[in-house]
Amino acid sequence: xxxxxxxxxxxxxxxxxxxxxxxxxxxxxxxxxxxxxxxxxxxxxxxxxxxxxxxxxxxxxxxxxxxxxxxxxxxxxxxxxxxxxxxxxxxxxxxxxxxxxxxxxxxxxxxxxxxxxxxxxxxxxxxxxxxxxxxxxxxxxxxxxxxxxxxxxxxxxxxxxxxxxxxxxxxxxxxxxxxxxxxxxxxxxxxxxxxxxxxxxxxxxxxxxxxxxxxxxxxxxxxxxxxxxxxxxxxxxxxxxxxxxxxxxxxxxxxxxxxxxxxxxxxxxxxxxxxxxxxxxxxxxxxxxxxxxxxxxxxxxxxxxxxxxxxxxxxxxxxxxxxxxxxxxxxxxxxxxxxxxxxxxxxxxxxxxxxxxxxxxxxxxxxxxxxxxxxxxxxxxxxxxxxxxxxxxxxxxxxxxxxxxxxxxxxxxxxxxxxxxxxxxxxxxxxxxxxxxxxxxxxxxxxxxxxxxxxxxxxxxxxxxxxxxxxxxxxxxxxxxxxxxxxxxxxxxxxxxxxxxxxxxxxxxxxxxxxxxxxxxxxxxxxxxxxxxxxxxxxxxxxxxxxxxxxxxxxxxxxxxxxxxxxxxxxxxxxxxxxxxxxxxxxxxxxxxxxxxxxxxxxxxxxxxxxxxxxxxxxxxxxxxxxxxxxxxxxxxxxxxxxxxxxxxxxxxxxxxxxxxxxxxxxxxxxxxxxxxxxxxxxxxxxxxxxxxxxxxxxxxxxxx
Ligand code: ADP
Ligand code: MG
Numbered sequence: 001x002x003x004x005x006x007x008x009x010x011x012x013x014x015x016x017x018x019x020x021x022x023x024x025x026x027x028x029x030x031x032x033x034x035x036x037x038x039x040x041x042x043x044x045x046x047x048x049x050x051x052x053x054x055x056x057x058x059x060x061x062x063x064x065x066x067x068x069x070x071x072x073x074x075x076x077x078x079x080x081x082x083x084x085x086x087x088x089x090x091x092x093x094x095x096x097x098x099x100x101x102x103x104x105x106x107x108x109x110x111x112x113x114x115x116x117x118x119x120x121x122x123x124x125x126x127x128x129x130x131x132x133x134x135x136x137x138x139x140x141x142x143x144x145x146x147x148x149x150x151x152x153x154x155x156x157x158x159x160x161x162x163x164x165x166x167x168x169x170x171x172x173x174x175x176x177x178x179x180x181x182x183x184x185x186x187x188x189x190x191x192x193x194x195x196x197x198x199x200x201x202x203x204x205x206x207x208x209x210x211x212x213x214x215x216x217x218x219x220x221x222x223x224x225x226x227x228x229x230x231x232x233x234x235x236x237x238x239x240x241x242x243x244x245x246x247x248x249x250x251x252x253x254x255x256x257x258x259x260x261x262x263x264x265x266x267x268x269x270x271x272x273x274x275x276x277x278x279x280x281x282x283x284x285x286x287x288x289x290x291x292x293x294x295x296x297x298x299x300x301x302x303x304x305x306x307x308x309x310x311x312x313x314x315x316x317x318x319x320x321x322x323x324x325x326x327x328x329x330x331x332x333x334x335x336x337x338x339x340x341x342x343x344x345x346x347x348x349x350x351x352x353x354x355x356x357x358x359x360x361x362x363x364x365x366x367x368x369x370x371x372x373x374x375x376x377x378x379x380x381x382x383x384x385x386x387x388x389x390x391x392x393x394x395x396x397x398x399x400x401x402x403x404x405x406x407x408x409x410x411x412x413x414x415x416x417x418x419x420x421x422x423x424x425x426x427x428x429x430x431x432x433x434x435x436x437x438x439x440x441x442x443x444x445x446x447x448x449x450x451x452x453x454x455x456x457x458x459x460x461x462x463x464x465x466x467x468x469x470x471x472x473x474x475x476x477x478x479x480x481x482x483x484x485x486x487x488x489x490x491x492x493x494x495x496x497x498x499x500x501x502x503x504x505x506x507x508x509x510x511x512x513x514x515x516x517x518x519x520x521x522x523x524x525x526x527x528x529x530x531x532x533x534x535x536x537x538x539x540x541x542x543x544x545x546x547x548x549x550x551x552x553x554x555x556x557x558x559x560x561x562x563x564x565x566x567x568x569x570x571x572x573x574x575x576x577x578x579x580x581x582x583x584x585x586x587x588x589x590x591x592x593x594x595x596x597x598x599x600x601x602x603x604x605x606x607x608x609x610x611x612x613x614x615x616x617x618x619x620x621x622x623x624x625x626x627x628x629x630x631x632x633x634x635x636x637x638x639x640x641x642x643x644x645x646x647x648x649x650x651x652x653x654x655x656x657x658x659x660x661x662x663x664x665x666x667x668x669x670x671x672x673x674x675x676x677x678x679x680x681x682x683x684x685x686x687x688x689x690x691x692x693x694x695x696x697x698x699x700x701x702x703x704x705x
Contacts, residue, residue, distance in 0.1 A: 285429070527555055
């Protein structure tokens with residue numbers, strides 16, 4: 001038997017009534033594999049049950065008892081309560097009874113009857129000496145199938161309407177029974193894990209012991225991770241196999257740029273530029289991540305890379321996630337690169353700044369700027385050498401006639417697939433992805449596993465300190481007084497309030513109110529308002545005013561979250577700070593402390609719930625982006641951060657990116673050595689892995705469509 005046994009649709013099994021098969025299908029369980037990878041959410045050890053509880057407890061109990069009585073009580077309105085009294089087996093007069101209650105769950109009364117044997121699971125509560133469990137998970141035990149449902153470590157599954165525990169459990173049991181488990185192809189390379197795949201499938205559903213279950217769990221998680229890493233490795237192999245070009249000029253242009261800067265490069269900037277330079281010069285296409293905390297100076301590294309590319313005769317593009325950011329990059333480029341006389345174009349949805357000289361003699365320009373060198377002159381392309389725009393540039397591709405380097409800025413949700421799209425252009429450009437959100441290592445090797453990594457792990461010297469303070473809303477007037485003093489001494493401030501997304505009208509109203517409030521609080525200093533609904537031209541004007549110091553405070557939604565760079569701004573006040581995510585707060589804080597002056601980040605919040613407090617306290621205690629990323633991952637869970645759909649990675653059913661980091665490393669290592677041995681997986685024994693990649697690709701496509 002081959003893998004295809006797992007591809008067989010459930011409805012082909014004669015023992016499964018078609019109507020049940022349809023119910024499974026509606027639940028997304030179509031094939032044998034779907035059923036067998038619908039893993040248990042937990043287990044009950046039904047070899048021995050708990051005793052009936054005598055005290056209430058936070059720990060759930062799992063007990064088995066006989067139904068003494070079922071009562072349906074009418075409550076107010078059409079509401080009902082079903083009350084079931086259970087008695088322990090071999091009960092004596094002194095044995096406690098247990099009362100199970102369901103409110104407004106109408107089907108329960110039809111299912112449970114006196115005399116039945118019932119297994120229930122839940123937290124017991126004490127009410128006046130009687131013990132209750134409200135809304136327990138339950139299962140009725142009938143004769144017959146006892147060996148499947150009790151007297152064992154029993155799997156408990158996630159359910160949906162019309163599907164019961166017993167249905168799933170029985171179906172899984174039957175399927176496992178009919179399959180020739182020993183013949184199922186292993187999905188891990190030899191040596192990574194001793195458990196055979198077939199055995200793991202059985203033991204994850206019907207474990208003989210806890211140890212067997214753990215071994216099965218490990219095997220299947222490794223399998224998921226390995227498949228993911230194969231997929232990533234294949235992507236990488238694919239992009240490496242494309243013909244690339246040397247996109248690196250001699251460097252005179254970059255040297256002139258560096259010499260014009262008012263500050264020295266950090267050691268990390270020098271190192272990463274050297275890494276990128278080598279990759280640009282290689283004829284293998286570059287796919288690289290530039291990873292660095294907020295404010296570590298990624299833009300400078302990107303511009304250096306772009307200059308190297310331009311000097312080689314090719315075009316370079318810089319893509320930002322928002323229009324505001326694209327425009328900021330454009331202004332920076334113009335300012336920084338003006339002495340070089342470069343032809344720079346901005347292309348965003350609403351703006352096109354085409355050059356006045358559409359035909360630009362690249363070769364002649366190079367000669368004029370860096371002088372005639374012995375190096376061969378590139379052909380003379382027409383049009384801008386540097387194009388700056390939003391990510392839409394990726395898809396339009398317009399005006400990119402000779403793209404040598406694409407830099408993608410500030411986009412950690414920019415998934416593997418979108419990247420592939422760009423890289424998929426016929427002549428592969430070199431690609432540099434920059435992310436401001438520090439990502440824990442496990443996520444880097446999945447989300448960015450197809451990329452080489454350069455890390456900016458050093459901040460520019462003489463940065464002002466940022467002091468973070470958490471304050472209740474009642475202290476807002478004090479904070480405002482403090483801010484006004486800072487503004488009076490020439491500094492600038494950001495005031496951020498959470499976005500109200502219900503409607504454009506509400507949003508505008510909230511914005512207007514915020515603005516009015518702060519204008520009063522900060523009078524006579526000048527405030528400006530910025531939010532997502534303001535038209536782009538006006539937005540620019542406002543940003544420009546703020547950048548030029550003509551406005552003292554910018555009242556804004558989190559539109560200013562990424563990348564905005566105004567070194568004179570020293571205060572970031574965030575209202576209702578608990579409503580923002582940790583990574584987002586860190587990004588917002590990164591807007592200040594960019595100059596040499598001391599800066600403040602004031603978090604206003606009245607939150608009292610523990611996760612919110614942990615979040616805000618983390619902000620107060622650390623400004624280390626990597627620590628923040630770890631805490632964020634812990635608080636939100638990896639699913640959220642990976643943003644499954646955007647990540648373009650196949651979904652995980654069992655593996656946990658946080659808890660199972662070591663296994664991810666092992667899987668990655670195994671995949672890497674496999675590709676080293678056989679880059680195209682052409683060997684016959686690697687055929688199953690090729691099939692795995694194909695099926696992963698299908699899963700991913702299904703996910704994003
Ligand atoms: P980010 O990595 O967050 O994108 P930026 O590239 O916006 O950071 O840089 C943040 C600020 O630091 C900018 O004002 C930039 O001009 C400045 N900067 C960059 N490199 C250095 C350096 N080596 N020394 C001093 N300031 C620098
Ligand atoms: Mg930046």
